[in-house]
Amino acid sequence: MYSLRALRRFVQDSIGHIFQGNRYYYAWVGFLLVLIAAGAAAYLGQLRDGLIVTHMRDQVSWGFYIGNFTFLVGVAAAAIMLVIPAYVYDWEPIREITILGEVLAISALVMCLCFVMVDIGRPDRFWHIMPLVGRLNFPTSLLAWDVIVLNIYLLLNWFVVTYLLYCGYTKRHYVKAIVLPLVLFSIPMAVSIHSVTAFLFNGLAARPFWNSAILAPRFLASAFCSGPAILLVLLQILRKVTNLKIKDEAIFKVAELMAYTMGFTLFLTMAEVFKEFYSNTEHLVYTKYLWFGLQGHHTLVPYAWGSVACGLAAFLLLLIPRTRHNWVGLNIGCVLIYASVYIEKGMGLIIPGLTPDPLGEIYVYTPSATEILVAAGIFGIGFLVFTLMLKVAVPIMLGELTVTSGQPAPEADPDHLALAKH
Amino acid sequence: MKKIATLKSRRRFLGGAAATMAGAMATLTGCGRNEVEAFLQHNFRELSKDELRQVIARLEQDAKRKYGKEVRIGTEPAQQGVIFGYALDLSRCIGCRRCVKACVKENNPSRDPQIEWIRVLQLNKDEGVDVSHADPYYNPEEVPQEGHFYMPVQCNQCRNAPCTKVCPVGATWQEPDGIVVVDYNWCIGCRYCMAACPYGARRFNWGEPAIPAAEVNPVTHYLGNRPRPKGVVEKCTFCIQRTRKGLYPACVEICPTGSRKFGNLADPKSEIRYILENKRVFIFKEDLNTKPKFFYFYGV
Amino acid sequence: MVIPSFRPPSRRALALLCGWFLVGLAGVRAQDIQVPPPPFTEGLFPCTACHDGVNQKVNRTRRELTGMHSDIILKHGPDSRWCLDCHDPLNRDRLHLASGEQIEFTVSYELCGQCHGEKLRDWRAGVHGKRTGSWSGQKQYLLCVNCHNPHTPHFQALKPMPPPLRPEAIRKGGAL
Numbered sequence: 080m081y082s083l084r085a086l087r088r089f090v091q092d093s094i095g096h097i098f099q100g101n102r103y104y105y106a107w108v109g110f111l112l113v114l115i116a117a118g119a120a121a122y123l124g125q126l127r128d129g130l131i132v133t134h135m136r137d138q139v140s141w142g143f144y145i146g147n148f149t150f151l152v153g154v155a156a157a158a159i160m161l162v163i164p165a166y167v168y169d170w171e172p173i174r175e176i177t178i179l180g181e182v183l184a185i186s187a188l189v190m191c192l193c194f195v196m197v198d199i200g201r202p203d204r205f206w207h208i209m210p211l212v213g214r215l216n217f218p219t220s221l222l223a224w225d226v227i228v229l230n231i232y233l234l235l236n237w238f239v240v241t242y243l244l245y246c247g248y249t250k251r252h253y254v255k256a257i258v259l260p261l262v263l264f265s266i267p268m269a270v271s272i273h274s275v276t277a278f279l280f281n282g283l284a285a286r287p288f289w290n291s292a293i294l295a296p297r298f299l300a301s302a303f304c305s306g307p308a309i310l311l312v313l314l315q316i317l318r319k320v321t322n323l324k325i326k327d328e329a330i331f332k333v334a335e336l337m338a339y340t341m342g343f344t345l346f347l348t349m350a351e352v353f354k355e356f357y358s359n360t361e362h363l364v365y366t367k368y369l370w371f372g373l374q375g376h377h378t379l380v381p382y383a384w385g386s387v388a389c390g391l392a393a394f395l396l397l398l399i400p401r402t403r404h405n406w407v408g409l410n411i412g413c414v415l416i417y418a419s420v421y422i423e424k425g426m427g428l429i430i431p432g433l434t435p436d437p438l439g440e441i442y443v444y445t446p447s448a449t450e451i452l453v454a455a456g457i458f459g460i461g462f463l464v465f466t467l468m469l470k471v472a473v474p475i476m477l478g479e480l481t482v483t484s485g486q487p488a489p490e491a492d493p494d495h496l497a498l499a500k501h
Numbered sequence: 502m503k504k505i506a507t508l509k510s511r512r513r514f515l516g517g518a519a520a521t522m523a524g525a526m527a528t529l530t531g532c533g534r535n536e537v538e539a540f541l542q543h544n545f546r547e548l549s550k551d552e553l554r555q556v557i558a559r560l561e562q563d564a565k566r567k568y569g570k571e572v573r574i575g576t577e578p579a580q581q582g583v584i585f586g587y588a589l590d591l592s593r594c595i596g597c598r599r600c601v602k603a604c605v606k607e608n609n610p611s612r613d614p615q616i617e618w619i620r621v622l623q624l625n626k627d628e629g630v631d632v633s634h635a636d637p638y639y640n641p642e643e644v645p646q647e648g649h650f651y652m653p654v655q656c657n658q659c660r661n662a663p664c665t666k667v668c669p670v671g672a673t674w675q676e677p678d679g680i681v682v683v684d685y686n687w688c689i690g691c692r693y694c695m696a697a698c699p700y701g702a703r704r705f706n707w708g709e710p711a712i713p714a715a716e717v718n719p720v721t722h723y724l725g726n727r728p729r730p731k732g733v734v735e736k737c738t739f740c741i742q743r744t745r746k747g748l749y750p751a752c753v754e755i756c757p758t759g760s761r762k763f764g765n766l767a768d769p770k771s772e773i774r775y776i777l778e779n780k781r782v783f784i785f786k787e788d789l790n791t792k793p794k795f796f797y798f799y800g801v
Numbered sequence: 802m803v804i805p806s807f808r809p810p811s812r813r814a815l816a817l818l819c820g821w822f823l824v825g826l827a828g829v830r831a832q833d834i835q836v837p838p839p840p841f842t843e844g845l846f847p848c849t850a851c852h853d854g855v856n857q858k859v860n861r862t863r864r865e866l867t868g869m870h871s872d873i874i875l876k877h878g879p880d881s882r883w884c885l886d887c888h889d890p891l892n893r894d895r896l897h898l899a900s901g902e903q904i905e906f907t908v909s910y911e912l913c914g915q916c917h918g919e920k921l922r923d924w925r926a927g928v929h930g931k932r933t934g935s936w937s938g939q940k941q942y943l944l945c946v947n948c949h950n951p952h953t954p955h956f957q958a959l960k961p962m963p964p965p966l967r968p969e970a971i972r973k974g975g976a977l
Contacts, residue, residue, distance in 0.1 A: 580937075583937075595956070595958070595959060596961055597959045597960075597961050597962065598961050598962035598963070598964075599962060601962065601965075602962050614971045615965065615966045615971060617965050620965065637964065637965060638964040638965070638967065639961070639964060640961065640963065640964045641961070642960065643958035643959060643960055643961070644958060644959060644960075644961045645958065707971070708973055744936070747935040747936065747937040747938055748935060748936070749932060749933060749934065749935070749936055753932050753933075754931075754932065754933045756931065756932075757931065757948075757959070758931075758956065759929060759930040759931045759932060759948075761932065762927075762928060762932060763932070763936055764936045765936065765937065771936070772926055772927040772928045772932075775923075775926045775927075775928050776928055800923070800928070800929070
């Protein structure tokens with residue numbers, strides 16, 4: 080059948096395309112593979128000796144791995160920052176690049192799943208969490224919800240991306256009735272993945288720092304400003320190294336939305352800080368530990384203030400049109416936003432939530448070498464997935480990789496940019 | 502009409518398929534049958550009597566191989582009409598930590614990395630029960646120290662337990678006699694329950710547990726003090742291996758000042774009910790509504 | 802209000818009845834709770850070996866003892882407390898209650914309970930003192946004096962057992 084053969088060629092051509100590239104491409108992939116190898120070696124040590132090779136202990140039982148997981152769920156959710164203007168507001172300049180946001184979401188989700196796998200004490204028992212085969216404690220456990228929504232979101236994005244690319248490859252218009260509902264469905268799904276992740280923290284009465292109603296809005300606000308930051312930098316790189324046409328408008332619009340969401344994030348942070356300091360209950364200890372230190376322990380203080388400073392600077396840079404439309408200003412803003420939210424989700428959320436512990440003890444947690452190496456390896460995996468998917472997606476979007484490319488074409492197909500036009 | 506497959510039969514089919522595949526893999530990779538069975542074992546609550554017998558036999562074999570002694574793993578169920586309750590007299594505890602060490606002797610936690618289920622907090626009489634001034638590492642020449650009082654903390658076996666709510670795989674639950682238990686062969690080690698516990702009562706096996714063979718207590722219960730593997734959560738189980746046979750927990754028996762009391766909350770003539778009715782009793786972190794079955798009181 | 806219905810006496814009740822009967826006969830209280838034997842100092846009991854009323858005359862003067870029993874430090878309540886407040890002057894193998902009634906050392910808790918009534922009540926209920934035995938069956942009781950030295954009842958301080966390791970000290974391959 081034509082479609083089966085085309086599908087097979089799609090897969091073959093995609094894989095073939097992954098192995099074609101210039102020296103910069105190979106250097107980049109090589110670098111990622113080195114990172115992954117280092118991470119894998121470190122992880123093998125962790126498998127052999129147990130999580131004791133990390134610096135997590137009973138007093139601070141979640142750390143770097145879960146911090147990264149939380150941050151990356153936000154990045155995955157941020158794909159809808161592109162989807163909403165493109166599909167809900169029908170804004171043409173962004174439509175062409177929505178698929179790139181979805182590819183980012185897939186890479187981020189792959190990293191999320193990796194971080195969960197390396198954090199649990201018994202990865203060999205991972206199947207226990209699968210419904211039917213194992214025993215999923217749904218709907219009582221928020222982690223069970225997270226498993227479900229993250230996988231649905233992953234499948235959703237993966238399906239939409241594959242379908243759109245396949246249509247582009249076979250030079251056919253995609254069926255709107257298939258794509259549009261799925262893409263629109265991804266909006267509440269994106270909101271749900273980050274809300275569920277927030278709920279799994281804020282449902283715990285034992286951790287007053289997390290047990291705050293605005294945790295879910297904070298998560299969403301900070302996700303929507305940090306996710307696109309990576310994307311904007313990436314889009315600029317793609318414009319330079321490929322023929323992909325991305326309008327300046329699209330980039331500036333996303334940057335503007337990031338400014339507003341960062342502003343809202345700062346407001347929510349301030350609201351949280353006000354509540355803790357003004358009510359001045361026993362629960363102040365966690366907030367105090369984060370911003371001012373406790374009992375001589377000040378490890379987190381520079382990170383807390385640094386995160387706010389970066390966030391505020393980024394907010395201003397991206398808010399003011401003059402700095403936003405300036406490429407230096409824009410990119411500095413993106414880097415600052417990424418740094419601000421990365422710190423806030425890791426050191427600014429997980430650690431103060433667990434320090435002091437429920438019996439008042441302060442154990443100062445910093446990630447061990449193993450944790451850093453494993454995390455680096457997982458970021459390597461995520462970037463590799465992103466790179467390889469783009470290596471296939473961009474040529475398809477440009478019409479350079481189609482079912483007939485490589486075969487002598489009688490005349491140029493006017494529909495080959497069908498993908499870009501949708 | 503075609504019979505609709507029940508959840509259990511579907512699971513058995515999948516289990517059978519998985520077992521066949523695993524068996525094939527085992528033959529190919531040279532992995533032992535025990536390892537494959539261990540991998541496929543289901544949640545304790547879903548095992549049939551036969552499956553449970555096989556699991557116990559395998560675990561006892563493993564323990565014998567590891568420690569060189571006969572370890573008996575019991576599966577005594579909860580007794581009817583029993584709900585365990587515990588009371589601790591804060592006016593009498595002198596912080597000697599004999600309960601901590603007796604618990605370690607009885608319940609086979611890892612010695613290295615060190616795990617102790619009971620944590621004794623030294624608090625200030627000026628501040629009362631305020632954990633921001635708690636010190637679990639006190640080590641003076643003698644106790645009690647002037648101006649301080651002592652508050653041991655262990656699993657409160659809450660009636661409204663936040664830990665059993667959050668477990669994604671249902672590896673921890675509350676038994677009918679009120680003990681919150683962990684199935685060490687089902688736990689995936691995600692440590693969500695540890696984040697959820699407001700009393701810091703749960704412990705994690707960060708490394709491979711190590712117990713000198715001579716110190717292994719061979720009288721164990723599947724849900725209690727049997728030797729645990731790496732990467733799972735554990736905690737006080739009110740000495741389930743003792744209390745389900747009518748004995749007191751080890752910590753109750755060792756306490757030299759008689760600060761610890763235990764009994765059946767459902768029995769109106771028990772000493773625990775006597776305490777609840779006649780003494781000044783309080784609950785740790787009561788505002789969290791965990792409804793513990795561990796009560797602190799002032800007996801003097 | 803619950804009106805208790807009549808039930809035939811249990812074995813324990815019958816034992817108690819017999820005990821009280823014997824009290825009437827011997828003028829001595831029977832043991833109603835199973836306890837270990839009193840922890841006498843080696844070689845001292847029976848006291849009547851020396852305090853036979855013939856070679857040793859009763860001296861009721863409150864004084865500090867020199868000679869025998871000077872090793873006993875008495876610090877129990879007010880300074881005016883002295884030996885014969887508890888030890889029966891006429892029969893040193895017995896203690897006596899405030900009423901003058903003599904009791905055996907095996908039921909010394911009756912004496913302690915005169916002043917420490919709440920503690921006696923709690924002890925009978927199983928709520929005071931070291932608890933061993935079975936929560937669902939027979940509890941094992943101790944005499945007051947098994948834990949509290951009647952002459953200096955104040956608990957001595959104990960050396961605490963070692964504190965837990967700090968989390969920083971827990972490392973792979975042995976604690977620091």
